[in-house]
Amino acid sequence: MAPPIDLLQGTVDVLVLRTLAWSPMHGYGISRWIRERSRGVLALEGAALYQALHRLERKKWVAPSWGVSENNRKAKFYELTAEGRRQLRSESSTWKTYAEAVSLVLEPA
Amino acid sequence: MSHSARRFFRFPWRSRARIRADLDAELQHHLDMRAEELAAGGMSPDDARREALREFGNLDYTRQYCESLDAAGERDVRRADWLDELRRDVSFAVRGMARHPGFVAVALLTLALGIGANTAVFSVVRGILLRPLPYEEPSRLAAVWPTSTISNAELVYLQQHARAFESVAAFSPGWGTAMLGAGEPRQVDVARTSANFFRTLGVRPELGRGFTDDEASSGAWNVVVLSHALWVERFGADVNVVGKHVQFDATPTTIIGVMPADFEAFQPGVEAWQPLQIDPASQFYKGATAIGFGRLRRGITFAAATADLAALTPEVRRLYEYADDYGRGFTVSSLQDSVVGSLRRSLYVLLGAVGFIVLIAGANVGNLLLVRGAGRRREIVLRSALGATRGRVVRQLLVESVVLAAAGGVLGLAAGAWGVRALRAILPATLPRLAGVSIDLGVLAVCAAITLGVGLVFGLAPALIASRAEPQDLLRSGSGGAAGGRAGATTRNGLIIAETALALVLMVGAGLMLQTLWRLQHVDPGFSTRGVLTFRLSPSSGQLRIAGDASRYYDELFQRVSALPGVERIGTSQHLPLTGFNWSANLEIEGRPLPAGATAPRVVWRTVGGDYLGAMGIPVRRGRAFTPDDRTGAPPVIIINEVMAQRFWPNDDPIGKRVRLGFATKSDWATIVGVVGGVHYRGLDQPAGDEVYRPLAQQSQAAARVAVQIAGDGDPMRAMGAIRQAIRSIDGSVPISDMYPLERIVSRSVARPRILMVLLLVFAGVGVVLGAVGIYGVVSYAVGQRTRELGIRAALGAGESSLVKLVVGEGARLALAGAALGMIGALVAARALRTLVFGVTTTDPLTYLILAGLIVGVALVATYIPARRAARADPVAALRSD
Numbered sequence: 001m002a003p004p005i006d007l008l009q010g011t012v013d014v015l016v017l018r019t020l021a022w023s024p025m026h027g028y029g030i031s032r033w034i035r036e037r038s039r040g041v042l043a044l045e046g047a048a049l050y051q052a053l054h055r056l057e058r059k060k061w062v063a064p065s066w067g068v069s070e071n072n073r074k075a076k077f078y079e080l081t082a083e084g085r086r087q088l089r090s091e092s093s094t095w096k097t098y099a100e101a102v103s104l105v106l107e108p109a
Numbered sequence: 110m111s112h113s114a115r116r117f118f119r120f121p122w123r124s125r126a127r128i129r130a131d132l133d134a135e136l137q138h139h140l141d142m143r144a145e146e147l148a149a150g151g152m153s154p155d156d157a158r159r160e161a162l163r164e165f166g167n168l169d170y171t172r173q174y175c176e177s178l179d180a181a182g183e184r185d186v187r188r189a190d191w192l193d194e195l196r197r198d199v200s201f202a203v204r205g206m207a208r209h210p211g212f213v214a215v216a217l218l219t220l221a222l223g224i225g226a227n228t229a230v231f232s233v234v235r236g237i238l239l240r241p242l243p244y245e246e247p248s249r250l251a252a253v254w255p256t257s258t259i260s261n262a263e264l265v266y267l268q269q270h271a272r273a274f275e276s277v278a279a280f281s282p283g284w285g286t287a288m289l290g291a292g293e294p295r296q297v298d299v300a301r302t303s304a305n306f307f308r309t310l311g312v313r314p315e316l317g318r319g320f321t322d323d324e325a326s327s328g329a330w331n332v333v334v335l336s337h338a339l340w341v342e343r344f345g346a347d348v349n350v351v352g353k354h355v356q357f358d359a360t361p362t363t364i365i366g367v368m369p370a371d372f373e374a375f376q377p378g379v380e381a382w383q384p385l386q387i388d389p390a391s392q393f394y395k396g397a398t399a400i401g402f403g404r405l406r407r408g409i410t411f412a413a414a415t416a417d418l419a420a421l422t423p424e425v426r427r428l429y430e431y432a433d434d435y436g437r438g439f440t441v442s443s444l445q446d447s448v449v450g451s452l453r454r455s456l457y458v459l460l461g462a463v464g465f466i467v468l469i470a471g472a473n474v475g476n477l478l479l480v481r482g483a484g485r486r487r488e489i490v491l492r493s494a495l496g497a498t499r500g501r502v503v504r505q506l507l508v509e510s511v512v513l514a515a516a517g518g519v520l521g522l523a524a525g526a527w528g529v530r531a532l533r534a535i536l537p538a539t540l541p542r543l544a545g546v547s548i549d550l551g552v553l554a555v556c557a558a559i560t561l562g563v564g565l566v567f568g569l570a571p572a573l574i575a576s577r578a579e580p581q582d583l584l585r586s587g588s589g590g591a592a593g594g595r596a597g598a599t600t601r602n603g604l605i606i607a608e609t610a611l612a613l614v615l616m617v618g619a620g621l622m623l624q625t626l627w628r629l630q631h632v633d634p635g636f637s638t639r640g641v642l643t644f645r646l647s648p649s650s651g652q653l654r655i656a657g658d659a660s661r662y663y664d665e666l667f668q669r670v671s672a673l674p675g676v677e678r679i680g681t682s683q684h685l686p687l688t689g690f691n692w693s694a695n696l697e698i699e700g701r702p703l704p705a706g707a708t709a710p711r712v713v714w715r716t717v718g719g720d721y722l723g724a725m726g727i728p729v730r731r732g733r734a735f736t737p738d739d740r741t742g743a744p745p746v747i748i749i750n751e752v753m754a755q756r757f758w759p760n761d762d763p764i765g766k767r768v769r770l771g772f773a774t775k776s777d778w779a780t781i782v783g784v785v786g787g788v789h790y791r792g793l794d795q796p797a798g799d800e801v802y803r804p805l806a807q808q809s810q811a812a813a814r815v816a817v818q819i820a821g822d823g824d825p826m827r828a829m830g831a832i833r834q835a836i837r838s839i840d841g842s843v844p845i846s847d848m849y850p851l852e853r854i855v856s857r858s859v860a861r862p863r864i865l866m867v868l869l870l871v872f873a874g875v876g877v878v879l880g881a882v883g884i885y886g887v888v889s890y891a892v893g894q895r896t897r898e899l900g901i902r903a904a905l906g907a908g909e910s911s912l913v914k915l916v917v918g919e920g921a922r923l924a925l926a927g928a929a930l931g932m933i934g935a936l937v938a939a940r941a942l943r944t945l946v947f948g949v950t951t952t953d954p955l956t957y958l959i960l961a962g963l964i965v966g967v968a969l970v971a972t973y974i975p976a977r978r979a980a981r982a983d984p985v986a987a988l989r990s991d
Contacts (some may be wrong), residue, residue: 027135027144046139047166056184071136071145076135083914 009109012044012052014095017088020062024079026069027053055080061087111526117538121413122187128179132172135266140165148972176900186453190606195508202509202880210932212481213513216474219882220517220563222875223470225524226463228267228548228556231870233528233536234456235555236546241580242445243371243545246404247312251414252447253277253401254439260386262429264303267401273441274416275406278302278309278398281385282376287647289356291343296647296846299333299357300376301385307334308403309966317338317351317366323386331362333383339380355661357383358647375400377446377539383419385908414441458941460893462618462872465561465611469876470609471605473883474517475567476509476963479597479657480890481854489575502576503569510568511561518560525556535867538858554905569601576580580618601887602923609968612873612880616960621871622866623948624956627950629859635788637726637857640677641892642817642832648840657674660718660740662839663813667719669835675820675828678722681813683807685851686790687812698757699778712753713790713798714770716813720804722748722785724816725851730754730765732783740806745779752787753799770801779803793859817849825850865945877967884920884971892916892979898981912980913973920972927968928961 019030019037031044056062056090061084069075080088123131140161147157162168206213220428230430241247252276253259253267267277279302303309307319314334321328335350344350353364373379374389388394405414407962435836474905482489489502526548536543559977575597648662663681670679684690695709703709715721721732730751732814739746754763767778787797805813819825829848836845856863892899907915941950949956 003981026138028139031139032146043164046136046143046164047165047168047171050139051134051169051174054178058178071142073138073141075138076131082259 012094013056014088014091015042015044017061017084018047018092020080021028021080021085021088024065024077026067026075026077028075029069029100030078053102056084060084123179123183123191125180128183129176129551131578132179135758136168146510161231169385178293198505198508199512201505202512205509206513209481213516215882215886216477216513217517217520219470219473219879220514220522220560221300221524222713222879223463223467224518224521224556224559225528225561226466226872227559228522228525228552229528229532230456230459230463231555232525232548232552233532233546233550234460234541235370235549237449237540237542238453238456239551240542240545242448243312244374245576247444247445249275249405249407250310250444251403251405251411251441252444253403253418253441256440257399259399259577260395260706261385261391261393261399261740262395263397263425264399264401265387265389266425267403267418267421268303268305268429270424270470271403271414271418273405273409273417274403276305276309277403278306279385279401280306280375281399282379284632284646285647285846286357286381287359287842288343289359289842291355293843295692296358296645296844297339297380298376298378299381299383301381302382303387303399303607304335305386306374306382306954307368308955309402311367311857313403314366315369315420315664316348317364318365319382321453323618326385327388327390329385330386331353331357332364332365332383333357334366334368334382335364336380336382337372338366352508357381360616368436371545373542375541375543377541377543383752395431395445402447403427405441409439410445415439419946430838447792452943454944455861458865458874458945459868460616461938461941462615462869465558465615466872466876466879467563469608469611469879471563471567472608473879473886473909474510474513474563475571476883477606478506478513478568478571479574479601480886482506482571483597485575488603499576503572505573507573511564514560514564514568516860517563518556518922522556524813525552536864537857539860596892603892605874605884605887605923605968606927606930608880608883609924609964610931612876613928613931613961613964614935614938615869615873615876615958616964617939619866619869620944620956621939621951621953622869623947624953625862625945625947626859626866629793629862631795632789634686634793634855635786636726636851638850638852639726640819640825641724641726641851642819642828642848643814643851643854644832644841645814646681646836659809661804662971663718664816665839666836670832673828673831673835676817676818676832678720678724678818680717680719680724680816681815682717682721682814684715685814685816685854686788687792687854691790691798696757697769697771698771699767709771710799712770712801713715714801714803714807716808716809717802718813721816722802724818726818727788728786734779734783734785735802736802737806737917739804743807745777746782746804747779748783748785748802749781750785750787750797750800752797752800754801760968768801770803776808779807793855797844815899862945864949877964881967881971884968885975888916888920888972889975889978892975896982900982903980909977909980915967916970916976916979918928921965921969924965924968924972932937932957932961 008077010050016030019025019033022033025033027046027050033040033048053062057064057078061081062078063081065076065077065079069074075105140158143161143164144157147160166170198740230264242250244250247828261279262281266278268276271277281301283298283299283301288295288297298957302320304320304322305326307313308838313319320332324332334356335344340346340350344353351363351366354361355357355364356362368382385399405411419436419439422439425431426435443623447516489560492502493499493936494506529546529548533543533546555927577596587665648659648666667679667854669722670676684692691713692715693713697709698710719736721727722729731754732748735746735748749763757763758766763781763784766781768781769778785802789795789797791798792798815845817825817828820830825860826849833845834849836843895916899915902915903909934955936952942951
């Protein structure tokens with residue numbers, strides 16, 4: 001399978017940041033949350049999710065730490081950093097503008 | 110222990126394997142969780158696992174992608190940690206040094222001297238030797254036959270036929286052209302150049318233009334390009350100067366351009382350039398007077414150009430009837446080499462000398478660090494006990510020595526800046542490219558490299574030794590234990606031996622140059638400078654032309670100046686000895702025709718007026734000097750020197766024989782009327798050569814050097830005012846310049862060996878002082894360590910003198926070893942001086958022995974002072990000192 005294209009990558013990044021704005025989570029938690037929150041419409045591929053997480057970690061927008069997950073297993077948790085929060089704010093507004101513009105174009109006249 | 114301590118202080122660094130394991134655990138967690146969830150929904154565990162894997166997407170790529178990201182992040186962390194540690198080490202070093210101001214002051218002073226001397230000398234070497242010539246594509250500029258000069262005829266021929274060259278140009282140095290029409294009459298140093306001179310170098314005037322090709326031919330010569338300095342001085346930097354007229358040697362001349370301030374080529378200090386007067390009809394057409402150079406075609410090597418020109422020489426020889434040996438040794442070489450090549454050896458000798466100083470300074474600092482390392486063993490043991498590895502401790506200590514060196518480097522740079530100014534002031538102004546010597550980026554880089562090198566090289570051994578401290582060392586002896594035990598002592602002794610040896614090498618170099626200069630100054634030049642004043646005259650202005658020829662003017666001058674009180678003798682010559690001008694001509698002896706194919710002997714000739722021989726104190730050996738009767742119309746006469754008499758008439762009397770000098774046209778036969786003493790005109794280090802004198806009245810020569818002998822041992826400068834006045838009274842438009850005692854010409858001729866000697870003496874002095882300081886410091890420390898031992902010896906009845914002997918004896922052993930090593934080193938190093946010494950060999954045993962004795966003496970004094978102090982100490986106090 002080809003790596004995610006840029007648009008998709010950007011979308012995943014902002015969705016992950018948004019998800020972590022609630023509380024620190026591990027990767028699986030994030031994917032479950034997005035699936036539930038989008039009422040099953042957005043099924044985020046694990047591959048895209050973990051690539052995004054490590055990318056965001058390298059950019060220092062999220063900070064990792066090892067903890068214990070709900071079923072008592074060792075898991076890597078991610079937390080939004082101050083810099084990540086700033087990024088989320090600016091990217092969400094960009095995304096809203098973009099999404100509105102796209103839906104304006106797609107709407108029947 | 111060390112691992113957990115590190116973990117305690119910071120997040121541990123992750124290895125590549127660790128990164129991979131973490132990543133696998135993370136991804137496995139996701140797959141497991143999903144599979145469990147799917148299984149909870151009713152799938153079989155196997156199906157659930159398969160489905161989770163399928164949903165995940167490209168697992169391999171993801172693993173690869175994440176791993177490379179994580180590794181890059183890890184590298185950032187390590188770098189940040191490393192920088193952080195370095196910052197801590199530096200600040201620790203600075204704080205540590207602040208607590209030991211004495212140690213730091215000595216180390217910094219030492220480093221500043223060493224690095225400063227290096228910076229200054231390297232600036233000069235770089236400015237003169239290494240910096241490319243400031244012309245367009247300097248690597249393509251070539252000297253044509255650098256060991257000889259070329260004639261206008263050759264220039265024109267080469268311009269037309271030398272295919273290896275894009276262009277061939279020539280430069281003829283010049284002095285003392287009379288300039289009128291711009292303020293006071295003034296002599297100007299005007300060089301003559303081929304029309305393509307500026308274009309060949311690839312430089313443009315800052316104002317106006319350079320020469321056009323037709324300005325090289327007859328009748329179009331009266332144009333001039335001014336130097337920036339002359340333009341400012343005489344024309345007030347007038348931007349409208351182009352097109353104005355001045356008189357150069359009574360010829361109206363048009364100013365066509367001004368060169369930029371930093372332009373210098375071939376003759377430092379030249380003030381204006383005029384076109385070479387290329388006239389095939391002139392008797393000077395075939396006379397070699399100019400420096401030839403050219404711009405090679407792209408891709409042509411010096412060797413190829415040499416071959417090209419060598420192939421042309423037979424034709425040149427035939428066309429212009431040059432002697433049979435013409436063209437022998439014809440070469441083309443780098444222009445830069447020919448401009449500065451003669452300085453290379455001296456400059457590299459100086460660079461070597463300052464290199465030795467840096468080594469001595471470094472050895473001193475190394476010693477200081479060893480001692481300081483010993484005093485810090487408690488701290489080092491504590492740090493290792495807290496988990497610092499040996500590498501970590503060595504690094505900390507190296508950071509300290511580099512920080513110390515860096516501070517020394519900054520001071521050294523300041524000292525170097527001062528040194529560059531000092532060197533520019535004391536080096537002869539005639540050195541090519543001296544004006545461009547400065548501390549530039551290249552010098553800064555070298556200064557920084559030396560600084561870092563000193564910090565690392567001389568910090569490494571002390572750091573390794575100090576870091577070897579073991580906790581039991583601390584228990585075994587008190588804080589006063591020897592620095593690093595035996596390794597420390599060996600290193601210390603080694604450094605002392607090296608310092609002594611290096612200082613001796615410097616001293617031998619200085620000693621050899623000192624003798625060279627002493628011997629040069631005791632060479633009898635063949636003339637006497639006592640009470641002789643000299644100056645230049647260019648009586649070629651308008652009034653003179655009305656009055657007649659130059660000899661009439663000089664007759665008048667001799668009369669008026671001789672009448673002045675105190676003036677004993679006066680005479681002129683077109684050039685004085687030791688000024689670098691020795692015009693020569695082919696000699697033909699009546700009745701001795703040259704065998705076919707033989708080359709005519711060449712002799713140097715001078716046209717002399719008045720009582721030149723008398724004023725210069727050149728003795729008449731046989732026959733007579735010139736008299737006022739030897740004038741135009743009288744039978745031509747000539748005087749030869751004894752060197753020539755011996756060469757051509759070894760067995761009979763030359764007086765009465767007839768000779769003639771051959772230029773392009775041959776002169777009349779002249780009768781030898783006298784034989785005079787030989788003169789070392791080429792240089793005090795050169796033997797007196799063949800020389801003939803011709804009377805001014807029979808061979809008119811306008812511009813000349815005048816020598817005036819003042820009565821008794823009077824200061825020749827005292828008569829200056831009166832002489833100037835007398836000359837002005839004849840013709841106020843004749844410029845007088847460069848009036849100074851003849852002695853100055855002699856001393857200037859040995860300026861290079863003198864400067865080399867002075868600098869080597871200074872460097873040797875610095876080297877010896879640094880060496881002595883080093884030895885003193887080390888011995889003081891060593892006896893401090895042995896206070897207890899010496900105290901016991903004293904308590905057991907050893908007298909003060911026997912204790913001193915004990916310590917000094919050890920110092921003497923080291924000093925003798927150093928001196929022996931230094932003599933061997935000097936034998937090798939002094940070979941570099943072989944072509945620079947005079948009257949002494951570079952292996953002169955007496956020099957070596959005396960200086961070796963001297964350095965051992967200095968070392969003994971440096972040992973004696975602390976030894977005596979220790980021996981005088983109260984034994985009881987010494988025993989308690991632990």
